[in-house]
């Protein structure tokens with residue numbers, strides 16, 4: 823029986839205090855390209871996805887997450903991190919988020935949501951509680967068709 827759940831690392835998420843400044847650093851200094859930018863009110867973030875010019879589907883992206891308010895998840899995380907940004911999450915990609923969620927629950931980890939929510943580019947997302955994952959916030963994503 824296969825124990826596989828995840829396909830690849832989809833992205834690494836950085837909490838940032840200034841999205842435009844973080845995009846400038848990642849594009850002008852580190853050489854990534856801005857692929858996508860959007861606001862997700864439910865998650866309380868303005869976010870940007872970065873990758874390469876010939877980004878392949880299996881290549882992980884970089885996600886920059888700026889808080890929409892100090893009381894949002896990212897706002898709280900930055901406050902708890904001394905007012906600085908940093909790595910807030912790693913995100914693993916799945917083909918079927920319902921199947922992945924069921925398998926993870928069956929293996930005893932707590933998921934944050936009863937049902938998946940909407941993430942970047944119309945994807946469906948879920949999170950494993952960091953207390954059940956060695957202190958790391960793990961996001962699980964099923965990308966939207968064609969994304």
Ligand code: MC0
Nearest residue numbers: 862865867895896898910911941942947949952957958959
């Ligand atoms: C909090 N903790 C973390 C953590 N956030 N540990 C590792 N990584 C993180 N990112 C730890 C704290 O250090 C603390 O540990 C304990 O969890 C409780 O922290 P808290 O500050 O009281 O925070 P809570 O409990 O209110 O919220 C934590 C929780 C929250 C993980 C439930 O951050 C959450 O709902 N996250 C999922 C949603 C999210 O991250 N959205 C933003 C990205 P101690 O030991 O001090 O008790 S949106 C996104 O990513 C979308 C757009 C996408 O990709 O498509």
